Amino acid sequence: MANSGLETSGNVTSLGNDRLLELYKQLVLIRQFELRAIDERRQGLIPGFIHPYIGEEACAVGACAALNKDDFITSTHRGHGHLIAKGGDVRYMMAELAAREVGYCAGKGGSLHMTDFDLGIMGANGIVAGGIPMAVGAALAFKMQTPPLSPPLVEGTEGRMRVALSFFGDGATNEGAFHEALNMAGLWKLPVIFFCENNLYGEGTPQNKQAPVAQLSNRAASYAMPGVTVDGNDVFAVYEATHAAVERARNGAGPTLIEGLTYRYRGHYEGDPQVYRSRQEVEEWQGRDPLPRFRRALIEHGISDGEIEEKEGEVFALVDEAVIFARQAAPAKVEDALVGVYGDTHNGLVF
Numbered sequence: 001m002a003n004s005g006l007e008t009s010g011n012v013t014s015l016g017n018d019r020l021l022e023l024y025k026q027l028v029l030i031r032q033f034e035l036r037a038i039d040e041r042r043q044g045l046i047p048g049f050i051h052p053y054i055g056e057e058a059c060a061v062g063a064c065a066a067l068n069k070d071d072f073i074t075s076t077h078r079g080h081g082h083l084i085a086k087g088g089d090v091r092y093m094m095a096e097l098a099a100r101e102v103g104y105c106a107g108k109g110g111s112l113h114m115t116d117f118d119l120g121i122m123g124a125n126g127i128v129a130g131g132i133p134m135a136v137g138a139a140l141a142f143k144m145q146t147p148p149l150s151p152p153l154v155e156g157t158e159g160r161m162r163v164a165l166s167f168f169g170d171g172a173t174n175e176g177a178f179h180e181a182l183n184m185a186g187l188w189k190l191p192v193i194f195f196c197e198n199n200l201y202g203e204g205t206p207q208n209k210q211a212p213v214a215q216l217s218n219r220a221a222s223y224a225m226p227g228v229t230v231d232g233n234d235v236f237a238v239y240e241a242t243h244a245a246v247e248r249a250r251n252g253a254g255p256t257l258i259e260g261l262t263y264r265y266r267g268h269y270e271g272d273p274q275v276y277r278s279r280q281e282v283e284e285w286q287g288r289d290p291l292p293r294f295r296r297a298l299i300e301h302g303i304s305d306g307e308i309e310e311k312e313g314e315v316f317a318l319v320d321e322a323v324i325f326a327r328q329a330a331p332a333k334v335e336d337a338l339v340g341v342y343g344d345t346h347n348g349l350v351f
C-alpha cells in the first residue's frame, strides 16, 4: 500500500513451510486463548478486565516473525497477542489472568501488565502510548551496547544491533509521548520500529474524529523516518514491512513507523455494548479475517489440510493445559501485595 522510502526485502516464502505452519499455530493460539479466557471470565475464574485482540492477530504474528528472541517489544492494554507471538507461555498468562501466584506478575498485574524479560517482552501497559518511550529507551541502550558490553543472550550474535519494536493503537498516536518518542528516535537514529495497529477506533471514538490526518503513517515525515501503511490483516504484508524496518534499524539507519490497518471483532473491552459501530461494519471486516486468509495461503504453498489440523489440535491441547494449570495454582496472597515493589525479586525477576 502506501510507502515512503522503505524498501521491502524480506521474502516471506523463504521462511519455509515449517515456519509458516508455526506462524499459523500462533494465530490460532492467540484467538483460542482469548476465546477461552473470555469464557473462563464469564464462569468466574478471571477477576479483571480483558481487551480482546481477536481480529488483529496478523499484526502481532507478522511483526514478531521478523524479530529475534533477544529483540525487545513493548505492548498495550490489548497485549495477549503480542506476548504469544513473542513466545509467551500461555500457562503463565492464564494463571496471571486468574490472579494466581505462579502467573507472569505473581498474580498481581492481570491482563494489563504481563511481562517476560527473558523473552524481550517489556510488558503490556495500561497507559495509552506508555510503551513507546520505553521502546526508545531500550533502543538507545542497544545502540550504546553495540558491540555488546556484556555477552549476548543468543550465541553468535556478537556485534549485531538488537532492535526494539513498540506496538500501540491509532489512539496512541495522538498522545504527546508518541511524538516525543518519535522525535528522539528520529534525531538519534535509534534501532526501533513503531508499529501502529490502526483498528479505526480509540475506545468508542472513530479515528477520523481524533486525528486530522487519515493516514497515520504520514506522521513519520515530521521525524525524518520512513512511514508505511500495510494491510494489517495480512501476515505476509506485515512481515515484509517489519523485516525491512528491522534490517534498516540493525544497519544503523534508524527507526520506521509502520501502520497496520486492522479491526477488532469484539468490543473495546469484553462487555462493551458497542453502540458506536454497526453490525454491518463488523461483518464486512469479518470477511477479511486474517486466520482463514493465512490458512488459504498455506494450502497454496502446498501445505496439507492434515498438517494444518494437527497444529490446530496442538493449540486446543495447549489452551486446555493452560486452564488446568491456572485452576490448580494457588491464588496470590494478600500478604504478598507489596513484595516486588521495591527492587527485591520474585521468581528470579528483579522488579
Ligand SMILES: Cc1ncc(C[n+]2csc(CCOP(=O)(O)OP(=O)(O)O)c2C)c(N)n1
Binding pocket: 077, 078, 126, 127, 128, 129, 168, 169, 170, 171, 172, 173, 199, 201, 202, 203, 268
Ligand atoms: C494515557 C491514557 N489515556 C486514556 C486511557 C483510557 N484508554 C484506555 S484504552 C483507550 C483507547 C486506546 O485506543 P487505541 O490506542 O487506538 O488502542 P485500541 O484500544 O484501539 O487497541 C483509552 C483512551 C489510558 N488508559 N491511558
Ligand SMILES: [Mg+2]
Binding pocket: 169, 170, 171, 197, 198, 199, 200, 201, 202, 203
Ligand atoms: Mg484503536
